[in-house]
Amino acid sequence: MVFVTRFAPSPTGLLHLGHAFSAMTAWRAAREAGGQFLVRIEDIDRTRCKPEFEAAILDDLAWLGLDWDGEVRRQSDHFAEYDAVLKRLRDDGLVYRCFKTRREIMEEIERAPHHPGEGPDGIIYAGPDEPLGSQEETRRLSAGEPYAWRLSLSACRLKFGAAWGGLHFTETGEGPGGETGEVAIRPELLGDVILARKDVGTSYHLAVTHDDAMQGVTHVIRGQDLFHVTHLHRLLQHMLGLAVPVWRHHRLLTGADGKRFAKRDRSVTLRQLRDEGVSRKEVLTRIGLRD
Ligand code: GLU
Secondary structure, eight states: OOOOEEEOOOOOOOHHHHHHHHHHHHHHHHHTTTTEEEEEEEETTTTTTOHHHHHHHHHHHHHOOOOOOSSOOEEGOOOOHHHHHHHHHHHOEEEEEEEOHHHHOOOHHHHHHHHHOEOOOOOOOOOOOSSSOOHHHHHHOOOOOOOEEEEEEHHHHHHHHTTTTOOOOESSSSTTOOOOOOEEEOOOBSOEEEEETTTTTSHHHHHHHHHHHHOOOOOEEHHHGGTTOOOOOOHHHHHHTTOOOOOEOOOOOOOOTTEEEEOOOOGGHHHHHTTTOOOOOHHHHTTEEEE
């Protein structure tokens, strides 16, 4: 069986113990299966991502004893591809321009009598009450107002049927609610998500779905914090006619305080631990893995 997995960090900070667990889990799965382990740098956010973090991440992975197959793929080298994917979705009428600010969206959600409220991935925006008229859209465009592209779930529903055409994804690990096996997709848990941000012209969702397919990823191994976005990624794969991997979401590590590790907490970064002289073996023990 072909087995290709990946570790896809964003260089917005240093790797912490949670990342070490995730990277190790994916790397070991690949090596045990005689498959490939890829590294992808998710750096579409040109203001938050820093080359020095990228260098530190790759150095920390090598220190952990991980090796990767082929070249590291850097998302910032592929903006033209993401534009082309967006164009396909535009041509199919599945995305719309959204000029609203975050505050306007929040106000609209609060005003709506039956808004879906908070989903597993934050506030759910179920789309505007009224689509933007073409005159108003032209006016805003000629005024140079910035806009994002959002996925229209109502357009997708029309195209694929109310039950999303019976789409499922295969979970070989476990979601945060114990979900496993064949999971029916529920993109309404996320609403009309942004597929191209005002500032960067693409988004995590669009880039990750495209890249996993381009890199031939067969097994997406990542933390349970990303379980719910899989509902959307599976829909995007279907809309774009991409190969469908299986997913394995793994448990999230927590610190002594019971909270998930965060990039801003320097004390759990691999860099800090290395500086303190903590060995690789000790790091593995701290993340519950054996050498
Ligand atoms: N870049 C994402 C992160 O650092 C991970 C993306 C993924 O594994 O799908 O959280």
